[in-house]
């Protein structure tokens with residue numbers, strides 16, 4: 309009997325712009341987005357902890373104008389990219405819901421077994 313897959317392909321890391329973000333929809337009920345920094349990729353559910361709206365109004369637009377914060381378009385909450393913590397707006401201290409991912413060979417996977425997820429430096 310074959311083992312169940314413990315991860316699911318999301319995208320190529322290179323498909324996420326460095327210093328930018330990309331929506332990752334895995335069907336109507338699982339809407340995620342990824343933010344790629346110099347040394348990591350952060351993946352969160354596309355749902356604001358303030359009122360539950362999706363954060364973006366335009367495709368792949370999840371960051372503020374400075375590119376330093378995740379921005380909710382609905383009421384202007386700003387979230388730290390690394391932690392997902394709201395730093396400004398209507399829900400200070402609330403967090404975006406992080407998703408466990410794996411990066412292997414330049415590919416990003418959703419970790420179905422969160423215990424298997426590890427953070428690794430990304431290949432240049």
Ligand code: FES
Pocket residue numbers: 356357358359360361380381382383384385397398
């Ligand atoms: S729903 Fe995001 S700030 Fe209100």
